[in-house]
Amino acid sequence: MDGGVFMQNNSIAAPQNIVMENRKNLRVSGVKDIDSFTETRIVLSTIMGELVIRGEDLHVTALDAETGDFSMTGNISSCVYSRKSVMDGPIKKLFR
Known part of the structure; x- marks a missing residue:
């Protein structure tokens, strides 16, 4: 499986990449949405779950939705994945 993410519908999505340069610049692939952002915290919804970035003077420079x-x-x-799982949405509630 060439490092791809195995999805429930048996298709393979592109792997998620995170590249940080000198703790000053960060690039992330597989981002679905920006849930929230301030100058000290950015929360991203990604294909691998919720990603929380903390720091100072944080500024979003680009998000390509396509x-x-x-x-x-x-x-x-x-830069930490939160405990909130990709499955913490409506599907999980069905199985409670």
């Missing part, structure tokens, strides 16, 4: 490519600048202190 390709899912996201970029930002700032003083990045952390």
Whole structure:
């Protein structure tokens, strides 16, 4: 499986890439939406789940909705996937 993400419908999506340069620039692929952003915190909805970026002077420089490519600048202190799962949506509620 060449590092692709296996989806429930048995298709393979492109892998998610995260590239950070000197803790100042960040590029992420597979971004579906920007859930929220401030100068100290950016929350992204990605193909791999919720991604939380923390730091100072954070600025979104681009989001291409067609390709899912996201970029930002700032003083990045952390980049963490939250415990919120991709399955925490309406499908999970059906199985409770």
